[in-house]
Every structure is written in C-alpha cells, then in structure tokens.
Amino acid sequence: MNTAENTSEALLSLKNISLSFGGVKALTDISFDIKKGEIRAIIGPNGAGKSSMLNVINGFYHPQEGEVWFNGNLRGSLKPHEIARQGIARTFQNIALFKGMSTLDNLMTGRITKMHANIFWQAIWKGKAEREELEHREKVEHIIDFLEIQAIRKTPVGRLPYGLQKRVELGRALAAESKLLLLDEPMAGMNVEEKEDMCRFVLDVHEEFGTTIALIEHDMGVVMDIADRVVVLDYGRKIGDGFPDEIRADQNVIDAYLGVSHD
Amino acid sequence: MNNSAHNVLDTFPKLLIDNALRIGNKPAVREKEYGIWQSWSWSEVKINIFEFAAGLHTLGFSPGDKIAIVGRNRPRLYWTITAAQCLGGIPVPVYADSVAEEMEYVLDHAEVRFVLAEDQEQVDKVLEVADRLPKLDQIIYDDVRGVRDYDRTKLHDFTDVQKLGRDALAQNPTMLDAQIAAGKGSDVGIFLYTSGTTGKPKGVVLSNDNIIVTSRNSVKIDQLTADEEVLSYLPLAWVGDHIFSHGQAYVAGFCINCPESEETVSTDLREIGPTYYFAPPRVFEGILTHVMIRMEDASKSKQKIFNYFMKVARKVGVDILDGKSVSAGDRLKYWLGNLLIYAPLKNTMGFSRIKLAYTAGEAIGPEIFDFFRSLGINIKQLYGQTEASVFITMQPNGQVYADTVGVPAPDVEINITDEGEVIYRSPGVFLSYYKNEEATRETKNAEGWVMTGDAGYFDENGHLKIIDRAKDVGRLNDGSMFAPKYLENKLKFFSQIKEVVTFGDQREFVTAFINIDLDAVGNWAERNNIAYASYLELAGHPEVYKMMAENIEQTNADLATDSKMSGSQIHRFLILHKELDPDDGEMTRTRKVRRSVIFDRYDVLINALYDGSESAHIKTEVTFEDGRTGTIEADVSIMEAKTFSAVSKSA
Numbered sequence: 001m002n003t004a005e006n007t008s009e010a011l012l013s014l015k016n017i018s019l020s021f022g023g024v025k026a027l028t029d030i031s032f033d034i035k036k037g038e039i040r041a042i043i044g045p046n047g048a049g050k051s052s053m054l055n056v057i058n059g060f061y062h063p064q065e066g067e068v069w070f071n072g073n074l075r076g077s078l079k080p081h082e083i084a085r086q087g088i089a090r091t092f093q094n095i096a097l098f099k100g101m102s103t104l105d106n107l108m109t110g111r112i113t114k115m116h117a118n119i120f121w122q123a124i125w126k127g128k129a130e131r132e133e134l135e136h137r138e139k140v141e142h143i144i145d146f147l148e149i150q151a152i153r154k155t156p157v158g159r160l161p162y163g164l165q166k167r168v169e170l171g172r173a174l175a176a177e178s179k180l181l182l183l184d185e186p187m188a189g190m191n192v193e194e195k196e197d198m199c200r201f202v203l204d205v206h207e208e209f210g211t212t213i214a215l216i217e218h219d220m221g222v223v224m225d226i227a228d229r230v231v232v233l234d235y236g237r238k239i240g241d242g243f244p245d246e247i248r249a250d251q252n253v254i255d256a257y258l259g260v261s262h263d
Numbered sequence: 264m265n266n267s268a269h270n271v272l273d274t275f276p277k278l279l280i281d282n283a284l285r286i287g288n289k290p291a292v293r294e295k296e297y298g299i300w301q302s303w304s305w306s307e308v309k310i311n312i313f314e315f316a317a318g319l320h321t322l323g324f325s326p327g328d329k330i331a332i333v334g335r336n337r338p339r340l341y342w343t344i345t346a347a348q349c350l351g352g353i354p355v356p357v358y359a360d361s362v363a364e365e366m367e368y369v370l371d372h373a374e375v376r377f378v379l380a381e382d383q384e385q386v387d388k389v390l391e392v393a394d395r396l397p398k399l400d401q402i403i404y405d406d407v408r409g410v411r412d413y414d415r416t417k418l419h420d421f422t423d424v425q426k427l428g429r430d431a432l433a434q435n436p437t438m439l440d441a442q443i444a445a446g447k448g449s450d451v452g453i454f455l456y457t458s459g460t461t462g463k464p465k466g467v468v469l470s471n472d473n474i475i476v477t478s479r480n481s482v483k484i485d486q487l488t489a490d491e492e493v494l495s496y497l498p499l500a501w502v503g504d505h506i507f508s509h510g511q512a513y514v515a516g517f518c519i520n521c522p523e524s525e526e527t528v529s530t531d532l533r534e535i536g537p538t539y540y541f542a543p544p545r546v547f548e549g550i551l552t553h554v555m556i557r558m559e560d561a562s563k564s565k566q567k568i569f570n571y572f573m574k575v576a577r578k579v580g581v582d583i584l585d586g587k588s589v590s591a592g593d594r595l596k597y598w599l600g601n602l603l604i605y606a607p608l609k610n611t612m613g614f615s616r617i618k619l620a621y622t623a624g625e626a627i628g629p630e631i632f633d634f635f636r637s638l639g640i641n642i643k644q645l646y647g648q649t650e651a652s653v654f655i656t657m658q659p660n661g662q663v664y665a666d667t668v669g670v671p672a673p674d675v676e677i678n679i680t681d682e683g684e685v686i687y688r689s690p691g692v693f694l695s696y697y698k699n700e701e702a703t704r705e706t707k708n709a710e711g712w713v714m715t716g717d718a719g720y721f722d723e724n725g726h727l728k729i730i731d732r733a734k735d736v737g738r739l740n741d742g743s744m745f746a747p748k749y750l751e752n753k754l755k756f757f758s759q760i761k762e763v764v765t766f767g768d769q770r771e772f773v774t775a776f777i778n779i780d781l782d783a784v785g786n787w788a789e790r791n792n793i794a795y796a797s798y799l800e801l802a803g804h805p806e807v808y809k810m811m812a813e814n815i816e817q818t819n820a821d822l823a824t825d826s827k828m829s830g831s832q833i834h835r836f837l838i839l840h841k842e843l844d845p846d847d848g849e850m851t852r853t854r855k856v857r858r859s860v861i862f863d864r865y866d867v868l869i870n871a872l873y874d875g876s877e878s879a880h881i882k883t884e885v886t887f888e889d890g891r892t893g894t895i896e897a898d899v900s901i902m903e904a905k906t907f908s909a910v911s912k913s914a
Contacts, residue, residue: 141298150523
C-alpha cells in the first residue's frame with residue numbers, strides 16, 4: 001500500500017474508452033488509471049465488460065474511441081507480437097496453459113519473448129542459446145520456489161487439479177517479468193482454502209517483485225481485502241472508482257450488485 | 264570417559280571443529296533449492312555456524328539462554344542448534360505444525376529469549392502470541408518472503424545476523440573459543456518437547472552426553488561411516504530426527520539431505536538414494552500400497568513376471584539377506600529376479616543404495632516388513648523414547664523379526680517389573696523434565712531406572728516384545744495376560760479389517776468387535792457378485808462373517824503358539840453395524856479408539872458377546888458430518904471362532 005502512495009505516477013491511463021462489436025456497445029466512455037505499484041481491481045456483475053476492459057488494456061482489442069497511455073506512451077493499434085513484448089502479462093479466466101507440457105515447460109514459455117538466440121543455435125543448444133536457457137531456467141526456478149510448486153515441476157499440466165493449474169498460469173505470467181500483470185478472475189471456481197492461498201500469492205508477488213497488478217474478480221470479499229483501489233463497471237459503464245471502503249459504501253455499486261432494475 | 268583430556272569431543276561445537284579439520288571437504292549438508300542440490304562441506308558449515316553464533320552473541324544471546332527453532336528441515340535450522348550450543352545456550356526445537364497456542368505453551372514453558380522461525384507462517388504464529396511471552400526478545404527468520412514490511416526492531420534476517428557475526432569475528436576471531444572450550448558433556452544440550460498426546464507437552468532435558476554417547480554407540484554397532492547419505496525429512500523437534508540427522512551425522516561425519524519441500528520428499532528420496540533411512544511404519548505401508556496399485560495397472564505379462572519373482576523373493580529373499588544357506592538354484596532365480604524386478608523396483612522407491620533402514624513408533628505388519636526385507640532392503644525395528652535419546656532396543660543383523668523389537672541397545676539395561684512394565688537404564692537417559700519435578704520423579708527413580716509405560720516381555724530368543732500401553736493391559740479370569748492393542752494390531756494387519764476393539768479384562772475369554780474395511784471388502788464383494796446397498800448390509804452378510812471368522816481363526820492359530828498369549832484367543836466376535844467414528848466420539852481425531860466410550864455405548868453388544876446369545880438388537884445415535892444426528896437400528900449377529908489349544912513354538 002505504501003508503494004501506491006509513494007509513487008502517484010500512472011503506469012497506465014485510459015481516457016474516454018469506448019469499444020463496440022458491431023452494434024453492441026461493450027464499453028462506453030471509460031476513464032481510469034493504474035498507478036505504478038498498486039493492486040487495482042476491476043469488478044462488476046456478469047457481462048459488465050470486465051474482460052473486454054482487460055483486452056483493451058493489454059492491446060488485444062483496439063477501442064474505437066479514446067486513448068490508452070501505457071508507460072508514458074500513447075498506444076496505437078498493435079500486432080500480436082508487439083502485444084506480447086510491450087510488458088503486460090496476463091492470466092485467463094478459463095486457463096490457457098499447454099496441457100500436455102510440464103509445469104516447468106509452461107513456465108519457460110513465459111520467458112520466450114526474452115530469448116534472443118536464433119533457431120540454429122537453439123537447435124544445437126550451444127553458446128548463447130545454452131547460456132540463455134540456463135539463465136531463464138534459473139529465473140523460472142525462483143518462480144517455482146516462490147509459488148511452492150516444486151512437487152509438480154515435471155508433471156504435465158493437464159493432470160493437475162484446477163487450483164494448481166491456476167497457480168501455474170500465474171507463474172507463467174510472472175515469468176514474463178512484466179511491468180503490468182493482468183489477472184482475469186484468478187480465484188474463480190476455487191474453494192475457500194485455494195482462494196486464501198491465491199490471495200497470499202498475489203499479495204506476495206506484489207510485495208516481493210513490486211509488480212503492478214490489475215485484477216478482475218467476482219468475489220467482493222477478496223477484492224476488498226487485497227486491492228488498493230477499485231473500479232466498478234456495469235453495462236459497459238464506469239459506475240464507481242475509489243478505495244475499497246468508498247466502494248463498499250457506494251449506493252450505485254450496491255444497486256448494481258443487488259440487482260436494482262435499470263429503468 | 265576421560266574428561267580430563269582437553270580434546271575430548273563431548274559437545275557438538277567440538278565435534279564440528281573436529282569434523283571441519285578431519286573431513287572439511289566432505290559434504291555435511293545438502294538442500295535442494297531452485298531445482299538443484301546445493302551442498303555445504305563441513306568446513307563451510309563450521310564457518311556458517313560460527314558466524315551465526317557470533318551474530319547471536321552480538322544480539323545479546325548469553326550462556327543459558329534458550330532459542331526456539333520452528334520450521335521444517337532446513338540447513339540453517341540445523342545450524343542454529345549448534346550455534347546456540349557454541350554460546351552455552353540451549354536450542355528448543357518446536358513442531359512446525361503446532362498452532363499458535365501450542366507454540367505459546369512451549370515457548371513460555373521453556374522461557375525462550377530467541378526464536379528462529381523458518382518463514383512468514385512461523386513468524387506470524389510467534390508474533391501472534393509474542394505479547395504473552397514476557398521473556399521473548401528477538402526473532403530471526405530464514406526466509407524473507409512476505410516479511411519485508413514487518414516491524415524490524417526485534418526481527419532479523421538470518422543473513423543479517425550472520426553479517427553481524429562476521430564483523431564481530433573480524434574484530435575478535437577467537438571470541439567463541441573460550442565458551443566452546445568450557446562446554447562439557449554433562450551440560451544440558453537440548454530441550455525436546457514430547458508431542459503431548461496425553462496432556463501438556465513435557466520438556467525433556469537431554470545432556471550433550473546423552474545424545475553423543477548414544478549416537479556413538481549406535482554408529483558403532485551399525486557400522487555407519489562418513490559416507491552415509493540420509494534424507495532429513497522427519498520433524499526437527501522429534502528426538503529421532505535429532506539423533507539420526509544431527510547426533511549421528513556429527514559423530515560419524517555423514518551428510519544430511521534436506522528435501523526441497525514437504526511434497527517432494529519421495530522425489531528427493533529417489534534422487535538422493537540414501538544409504539541409511541528411517542521411517543515410521545505407515546510410510547513403508549504407503550510405499551507398498553503404491554507399488555501394488557501401480558502393478559495392477561501393468562500389462563498381464565509384466566504382472567506375471569512380477570508375481571513370479573516376488574514369490575521367489577518371499578521364499579528366499581529374507582534368508583539371503585540374513586546370510587542363511589540357500590540352494591544354488593534359488594540363488595540363481597533370485598539373481599535373475601534382482602536383474603529384472605528387485606533392482607528396478609528399489610530404484611523407483613529410492614532404495615537402491617540402502618544399507619540400513621529403521622522403523623519404529625508402531626507395530627509394523629509382517630507382510631510389509633517381509634516385503635522390503637525380501638527385496639534385500641535391510642529394514643529393522645527399534646524401540647525407543649525421547650527420554651532414552653531414542654535407543655532402548657535394536658535388532659541385530661540376522662536376528663530380525665516382525666513381532667519383536669530386538670535386544671537391548673549397547674549399554675542399555677532393561678528390566679520388566681512385576682506388573683509387566685518395561686523399564687530401562689542407559690547413558691541416554693534424560694536429566695529431567697524441565698520445570699516438572701513431579702513428573703520426573705514419577706518416570707525416573709533414584710537409581711536411574713525409567714518407566715516406559717509400555718507392557719512387554721522377552722521372548723525365548725531374548726528379544727523384547729512390546730504388547731501394549733501398560734495401563735491398558737488387563738487379566739483374564741484365569742490370570743493370563745490380556746493386551747487389547749496387541750490383539751487388535753494383529754487383526755488390523757488383515758486388509759479387510761479396518762478397526763477392532765477387543766474385550767477380555769476380568770472376563771472368562773476374549774471377544775471382539777470388528778469394523779470391516781469398506782474399500783477392501785466392497786471390492787471383494789464386487790468380484791464375488793455380492794450385492795449390497797450399505798455398510799450395514801455388507802457388514803451383516805454371512806459370507807463376510809465367514810471371511811472374518813477365517814481371519815480370526817488364523818490369528819488364533821498364531822496366538823496358540825505364543826505361550827504368554829495363547830489364553831487371549833478370540834472366542835466370539837461380531838461385526839459392528841456402523842463404522843467407529845470420531846464424530847460420534849468413539850475415536851480420537853487421530854483415530855485411536857476411546858475404550859470407555861465404546862464400553863458405554865455398546866454395553867448391550869458386549870453383554871451379548873458373553874451371555875451366549877446368537878444376535879443382539881442395538882440402537883445407536885449417530886452424528887452426521889454436518890452435525891445433525893440420527894439413529895441406526897440393527898440386529899447384529901454374533902459368531903463363534905475356532906480356537907486352538909496352546910502349542911509350544913517350533914522355531
């Protein structure tokens with residue numbers, strides 16, 4: 001928390017974003033920012049536009065209107081490889097790991113954007129390619145240690161229980177050593193114990209690596225406990241933005257969650 | 264012991280200096296970190312320990328101070344034990360899984376001034392109770408993760424303390440020498456708290472001599488060398504780990520290996536391939552079950568080869584291990600089996616290099632015991648206690664039996680009291696229970712004899728047989744001994760039987776309640792086309808009764824050969840209509856039967872067992888998992904079991 005206060009510099013700012021698919025307006029005139037070193041939560045009921053928002057943040061969707069400023073630069077439309085290299089890593093709502101590959105290999109794929117040796121040297125695994133891989137492996141081993149997944153290092157990810165797969169996915173996102181980490185419902189479908197573990201990891205990541213985190217989450221309890229600031233979406237619009245305590249007391253937010261009818 | 268000599272190695276710091284001199288380049292500790300085994304040689308360990316000790320000194324740790332050590336098996340936690348002893352202090356290892364209140368009791372009772380906590384979890388627990396611990400002064404942690412933002416006034420990183428020590432040692436390189444030289448074998452070396460299954464934990468005070476002499480004796484008798492490899496995975500606060508991973512390691516100079524995490528122990532075991540290994544019976548049981556389940560998934564031809572050679576191993580494996588004479592043909596078959604089955608199997612289990620394995624703590628099933636021994640793994644039993652610095656009896660090579668725990672360990676005297684309780688006297692006998700003179704007096708008499716609380720006797724080979732807790736042992740009306748747990752354990756070795764309660768104290772004969780194992784019996788029923796809808800129905804099935812009668816008959820035949828136990832054959836039994844359940848208070852949470860509750864709840868059935876009736880009607884209240892209660896009613900039938908007249912053992 002003190003990190004958020006120390007640096008009020010925004011890592012990412014969204015200005016008047018609107019996004020539509022054909023006639024469907026997914027996001028309407030949304031503005032907020034994410035400061036360096038904070039945990040920023042994006043919440044809202046089903047279909048509020050949270051995942052669309054995340055896709056705008058990481059550059060996968062290009063909004064029809066509005067500006068995205070990331071790391072001091074105005075962002076244009078990006079190609080997929082540019083998206084990957086800009087320094088934003090994410091996890092997915094419905095887990096997108098390589099199921100046949102081991103935990104270790106999955107984490108190594110998180111490092112791919114940082115590997116520079118060409119395919120020839122990679123193939124014969126000599127010189128730079130070898131040095132590089134060893135460095136990356138060391139980084140990945142630190143993450144394995146950090147997330148306490150040593151026991152499943154060599155296990156194919158498809159054989160792991162859901163909660164652990166989620167953890168591996170977090171690991172892969174961490175391996176990319178990004179400036180901004182996007183977590184799309186990291187606790188969805190978990191039992192209480194798994195949720196507690198995951199909260200602990202998110203907080204530890206934040207504290208240990210100083211990573212800025214944007215978090216989409218359904219579970220209000222979790223959000224209020226770990227987020228520094230919260231933005232609330234409903235029907236593609238921003239209906240609240242502030243510290244957890246403010247959000248908790250906000251009548252608009254309460255209405256949206258309790259399902260007061262929209263006239 | 265010649266205490267006048269200056270270079271007597273009677274404390275751990277002295278042993279450390281000696282090892283660093285003699286075998287300084289040999290690995291002393293390994294730990295798997297970041298996927299790679301990192302190792303520290305004896306001389307590196309010495310530097311690490313001295314630096315940490317000097318750092319502790321700078322923080323104000325003085326002779327007689329206690330430092331609690333909380334966490335799993337990690338090099339720095341082991342080093343702290345010796346570091347505290349370098350300063351004339353007393354290490355107090357605490358079980359890592361104890362909750363804050365349990366920890367509070369130990370930290371308070373031991374009056375610790377310092378705590379070494381492994382990680383955030385442990386630091387949090389200590390901080391939670393810190394304001395109720397007036398003596399507590401400084402906390403040091405090993406793993407910084409998660410505690411970066413904590414208040415630092417009384418919290419230190421291990422490496423920072425080492426750095427303090429390094430600076431202090433640079434100023435005054437001999438600052439630790441005087442205190443180390445002043446250390447004596449008779450000094451208090453360590454407090455080990457008993458796990459406290461009965462009441463509050465007691466702090467067992469052990470001297471340096473207790474640990475070192477016992478370690479020396481056992482190292483000598485089992486011919487352990489500086490080349491052994493052990494896996495240190497059992498709780499640091501348990502006396503067994505203190506002897507196997509600390510005492511014997513320092514005395515023999517061998518290397519201890521700390522696993523990467525609790526979940527990776529079996530992988531780490533395979534990678535290290537220890538030569539010397541200790542595990543409680545349930546670990547060996549788990550390994551065997553695992554092997555058997557995996558074999559059932561193997562192809563038919565593989566199963567055939569496996570079964571054939573396992574039969575060979577069962578027939579001659581144990582004899583070959585014990586060095587008895589075996590025919591050349593069988594030896595050839597065993598050699599071939601080793602090539603095809605035993606060696607690869609041992610490799611998967613991590614037992615390729617094993618010279619010696621010990622098990623203790625509970626009775627081990629003969630099949631499990633023989634399975635490992637027939638593969639050529641020299642697994643032996645020992646009998647010990649915290650109060651004895653572990654060793655009371657050990658099994659000598661070539662004289663290993665599943666149902667006895669061996670002969671007295673070197674320098675140990677054993678006696679059996681008139682009540683049948685085992686008592687002993689040895690160099691390992693503890694000094695006292697910390698701040699509990701009454702308990703000390705109850706346990707240890709003026710001549711140094713210690714009551715074990717266990718009932719037992721020596722069999723005709725001179726091996727000690729432990730049968731039960733002394734307070735549970737009763738007498739049948741004809742005066743012969745009745746040891747319920749002994750009988751129950753014997754029956755529980757059958758996979759179809761999950762739980763047994765036997766009765767016989769002040770009765771004419773012995774009877775039993777049986778709980779079938781629903782998995783094993785259910786599986787059997789499926790294969791034999793026996794349909795059942797519930798536990799109750801399966802438990803009452805005549806075929807199941809027949810099967811249980813056969814198991815009991817086999818047990819009775821076995822008991823008949825034991826002169827002390829032949830009177831304890833089971834005459835009548837019944838299969839309970841419900842499983843004994845901790846939710847109903849019939850068992851403890853650790854699944855130990857509460858006899859008094861059983862006597863109360865089921866007195867109708869117990870009476871029926873003795874009045875000759877063929878069945879009894881019972882109505883019991885049960886508690887479901889969600890806390891609701893209901894009743895179960897059933898007619899439970901009672902069956903007679905075949906008994907045998909006592910025969911003398913033809914061994």
